[in-house]
Amino acid sequence: xxxxxxxIAGDRSSAGKTTICIGLLSALRARxxxxxxxxxxxxxxxxxxxxxxxxxxxRNLDGxxxxxxxxxxxxxxxxxxxxxxxIEGVRGLYEGLNYxxxxxxxxxxxxxxxxxxILVIDASSITRSVAALVNGYVQFDPExxxxxxxxxxxxxxxxxxxxxxxxxxxxxxxxxxxxxRRADLGxxxxxLGLITAVECKNRWNEYTVVLDNIKNTIEQHLDLNAVCELAxxxxxxxxxxxxxxxxxxxxxxxxxxxVAFDEAFNFYxxxxxxxxxxxxxxxxxxxxxxxxxxxxxxxxxxxxGGFPELYAAELASNASMLKAVKDFYDGFGVIYAECGGLMYxxxxxxxxxxxxxxxxxxxxxxxxGEKRVVNYVEGVIQKDCILGKEGSRFKGHEFHHSDILLEGxxxxxxxxxxxxxxGIKDGRDxxxxxxxxxxxxxxxxxxxxxxxxxxxxxxxxxxxxxLPS
Numbered sequence: 001x002x003x004x005x006x007x008i009a010g011d012r013s014s015a016g017k018t019t020i021c022i023g024l025l026s027a028l029r030a031r032x033x034x035x036x037x038x039x040x041x042x043x044x045x046x047x048x049x050x051x052x053x054x055x056x057x058x059r060n061l062d063g064x065x066x067x068x069x070x071x072x073x074x075x076x077x078x079x080x081x082x083x084x085x086x087i088e089g090v091r092g093l094y095e096g097l098n099y100x101x102x103x104x105x106x107x108x109x110x111x112x113x114x115x116x117x118i119l120v121i122d123a124s125s126i127t128r129s130v131a132a133l134v135n136g137y138v139q140f141d142p143e144x145x146x147x148x149x150x151x152x153x154x155x156x157x158x159x160x161x162x163x164x165x166x167x168x169x170x171x172x173x174x175x176x177x178x179x180x181r182r183a184d185l186g187x188x189x190x191x192l193g194l195i196t197a198v199e200c201k202n203r204w205n206e207y208t209v210v211l212d213n214i215k216n217t218i219e220q221h222l223d224l225n226a227v228c229e230l231a232x233x234x235x236x237x238x239x240x241x242x243x244x245x246x247x248x249x250x251x252x253x254x255x256x257x258x259v260a261f262d263e264a265f266n267f268y269x270x271x272x273x274x275x276x277x278x279x280x281x282x283x284x285x286x287x288x289x290x291x292x293x294x295x296x297x298x299x300x301x302x303x304x305g306g307f308p309e310l311y312a313a314e315l316a317s318n319a320s321m322l323k324a325v326k327d328f329y330d331g332f333g334v335i336y337a338e339c340g341g342l343m344y345x346x347x348x349x350x351x352x353x354x355x356x357x358x359x360x361x362x363x364x365x366x367x368x369g370e371k372r373v374v375n376y377v378e379g380v381i382q383k384d385c386i387l388g389k390e391g392s393r394f395k396g397h398e399f400h401h402s403d404i405l406l407e408g409x410x411x412x413x414x415x416x417x418x419x420x421x422x423g424i425k426d427g428r429d430x431x432x433x434x435x436x437x438x439x440x441x442x443x444x445x446x447x448x449x450x451x452x453x454x455x456x457x458x459x460x461x462x463x464x465x466x467l468p469s
Contacts, residue, residue, distance in 0.1 A: 001076050001079070001236060001237050001238075001239065003079045003082070003085055003234065003237055004085065004228070004234060005075075005079075005084065005087065005116075005234045006084075006085075006086060006087070006116055006117075006118060006227060006230050006234070007040075007088075007089060007109070007110050007115045007116070007118070008021050008086065008087065008089060008117075008150075009089035009092075009093040009107075009117050009118070009119050009120065009146075010092055010093065010119070010120045010122075011093065011120065011122060011133055011137065012091070012092045013092065015120045015121065015122045016150075016152035017120055018049065018088060020150060020152065020177075020179065020218065021037070021046075021050065021086055022049050022053055022211065022214050023214040023215050023218030023219075023222075024218055024222065025053050025054045026053040026211065026214065026215035026218070027215050027222075028224065028228075029053065029054055029055065033083040033084055034081055034084075035083065035085075035086060036058075036078055036079050036085045037054050037056065037058035037059075037085075038050075038058060038059050038060070038061050038075065038078070038085060038087040039058060039087075039088050039090070040060075040061050040087065040088065040089045040106045040109050041060065041061075041090035041104070042060060042062055042376075042397045042399075042442065042444070043060070043090065044196075044268070044269075044305065046058075046088055047059070047060060048197030048198065048266070050086075050088070051197065053215075056078075057078075057270045058270075059075075059269075059270060059271060060271070060444070061075070061087070061109050062109075062444070063096070063103055063104050063109055064097055064103055064104040064376050064395065065395050065444055066446065066447055068112045069242065070240075070244055071112050071113065072113070073239065073243050073244060073245060074271060074446065075113060075237065076237055077245055084228065084231050087109065087115065089106030089109075089110075090106055091106070092106075093105070093106050093107055093117070093137060093144070094107050094137075094141070096108065097376060102141075104376065107141060110144050110145065111143055114234060114237070115145070115234055116145045116148075116231070116233060117144060117145055118147065118176060118227065118230070119146050119148070119150070120150045121133055121134065121149060121150070121152065122152055123153060123159075123160075124152075127163045127166055128163075128166045129166075130149075130151065130166055131169065131171055132170075134149060134167055135171050138171065138173070146173065147233075148175075148176040148227075148230060149173050149174070150175070150177045150178075151163050151164065151177070152179045153179070153180075154179060154181060155180075163175075164178060174226070176223045176227060179218070179221050180217070180221065182213070182217065196263070196306070196307070197266075198261075198262070198263055198266045245271075245446075247275070247279055249280060253279060253280025253456050253457070254460070255280065255281050255282070255300065255459040256282045256284055256297055256298045256299055256300075256459075257283055257284070257299065257301075257455070257456070257459060258284050258285070258286050258294055258301050258302070259273070259284070259285050259286075260285075260286060260287070260288050260301070260302070260341065261285045261304075262287035262288060263289065263306075263307075263311055264289055264306050264307060264308045264310070264311035264314070264315060264340065265303060265306040265340055265344075266304070266306050267304045267305030267306050267338070267340065267442070268302075268304045269444050269445070269446075271445065271446045272443075272445035272446070272452070275446065275452035276445070276452045276456060279456040280460075281300075281452075281456045281459065284298065288303070288315055288318065288321055288325075289311060289318060292318070292320040292324075293324050294324050294328060298328075299333070299459035299460070299462050299463045300333065300334035300335070300458065300459035301325065301328060301333065301334070301337075302337075302341075303335070303336070303337040303338070303340070303341030303344055303345070304337075304338050304339075304340065304341055305338050305339035305399075305442060306340040308340045308343050308344050308358075309349060309351040309366075309368060312349050312351055312354075312356040312358075315344065315358060316356040316358060322358065322359050325344075325345075325361065326359055326361055329433075329434060329435075329436055332434050332435050332462070332467070333435060334386055334435045334455075334458045335361070335435065336387070336437050336438075336455060337436070337437070337438040337439075338442050338443070339439075341438060342362075342424075342431070342440060343404075344359055345358070345359045345360075345361040345362045345436070345438050346358055346359070346360075346361075346362050346364050346365060347359075347360045347362070347363060347364060348366070349366040350365065350366065350367050351368050352368075361433065361438075362406075362433060362436070363406065363407040363408065364405050365404075365405045366403070366405075368401060369402075370401070371401060372400075372401045373398055373399070373422050374398070375397060375398050375399075375421045375422060376395070377397055377398050377418060377423075377429075377441050378393070378394070378396075378418070378420040379393070379394055379396075379416040379418045379419055379420075379423075379429065380393050380416070380417050380419060381393075381394070381415055381430075382415065382417045383413060383414070383415050385430065385437050386435060386455060386458040387437060387451055387455060387458075388450045388451075388454050392450060394441075394443055394447070394448040395447055395448065396443045396444065396447070396448070397441070397442050398422060398429075398440045398441055400440055404424050404440075406424075406425065406431075409425065412425075412431060413431070413432040414428035414431060415429075415430030415431075415432050415437055416428065416439060416441065418441075421441065422440070423439075423440060423441070424439070424440055429441050435458070435467060
């Protein structure tokens, strides 16, 4: 499949990749192109903005979780009907899991996809030194196709000209854009990154101005024709023979899985939701903030990650929904929760000196500190649960700054033994209680391929009354 594609990488974190990608996706769409966004790594927030401005669901690509064949399959599958793909990198171009290999890096994905790379340099206080940076990045791994440069945070026209001339004198690369330093291009930040696209959409009158400024700036200061020409130079990709998204199943599962989706909970991988549907689930969405009851006839709840601490007052005041979720649990309904969902299921949450009573499905409390836990994780299922059998292994990630304080810790059952990562307590994660599984670990169903099949099957057994209670 011939897919025009380009990867936007950075010389470091906060070089401006996300802002430039948002503007590029928006500007290309304004030209009438169907634009497909991707994000390297396990980020939820950046792909949300890609989706918001492109109108197509952005997907994650990760060389730690995914085989090269799976990366290619996701790209080919997602690009059907698209004119061009824009891939946003993660951190610096060569940053990955380890110091001595490329696993988990943007460079790894660029090589898997045989994709031209445009390198974003934060040039806020340098001119001639930009050329040294460029040459260092090019020479570090010649297999990475660095094909153009974007200079970001340019302070003046003279600053931009000097930096551009230095790059083009000392390297063979062309400067495709010089993006000015502007305060009105910023999207609000918080403790774990940007505000989410869902929140932005709900405050559209405020943030449409910021998004329009970003688009207009990219249109004015980036050579879009040159970007498209580079994208068209990428060779065709061949669909792998073995495919995760070609699901074989006998008959319809006939189950409904209710997914919590609102400002507080919106961290989901679209590929995970797609695989649940392919395995026979009807996905219905609901809000733990605004809805007063669960959707009708649901067989399982999926409560993903997000920022429940920021919406704790609204969540705690929705007593009807708190009771509905607790009643569903008491009736042995299937509940799967990740990170923010885990917090919601606890008895209470304390944030910035205020305590909020929550669901009480799980006995214990949530407390927040200054420590941030950001890890790739690996684990093994040590006790049968709704996602798999004992001995099954998985990879994922954890990303939080909260701690779970559990009552009766000795009696708590954990499904996961973490081989890499922190988990909830002492390298254990995945609390099991009745037909509920709640963890700090986030899983991607295309990586842990038993995820969708087992969750759907657990929901089916719950509907038929054959799931243990």
